[in-house]
Amino acid sequence: xxxxxxxxxxxxxxxxxxxxxxxVDDGRDSFYALSIEDPDDDDAWVMSDTVCSLESML
Numbered sequence: 253x254x255x256x257x258x259x260x261x262x263x264x265x266x267x268x269x270x271x272x273x274x275x276v277d278d279g280r281d282s283f284y285a286l287s288i289e290d291p292d293d294d295d296a297w298v299m300s301d302t303v304c305s306l307e308s309m310l
Contacts, residue, residue, distance in 0.1 A: 274301075 268289050275282040283301055290296035 268291050270287045270289075272285045272287065273282055274285055285299055285301045287297065287299045289298075
């Protein structure tokens with residue numbers, strides 16, 4: 253059996269992250285979102301609206 257080869261070469265680039273507060277319903281409701289992106293690849297990103305601080309996970 254041969255191990256699978258990675259689909260992308262190893263990279264030492266950093267990812268970029270941004271936090272957002274998104275307001276909806278004419279300002280009546282809002283939520284936080286987190287985006288993690290590879291600045292060199294328009295197709296490599298993830299956004300989540302389930303955000304909590306690391307401290308609250310302990």
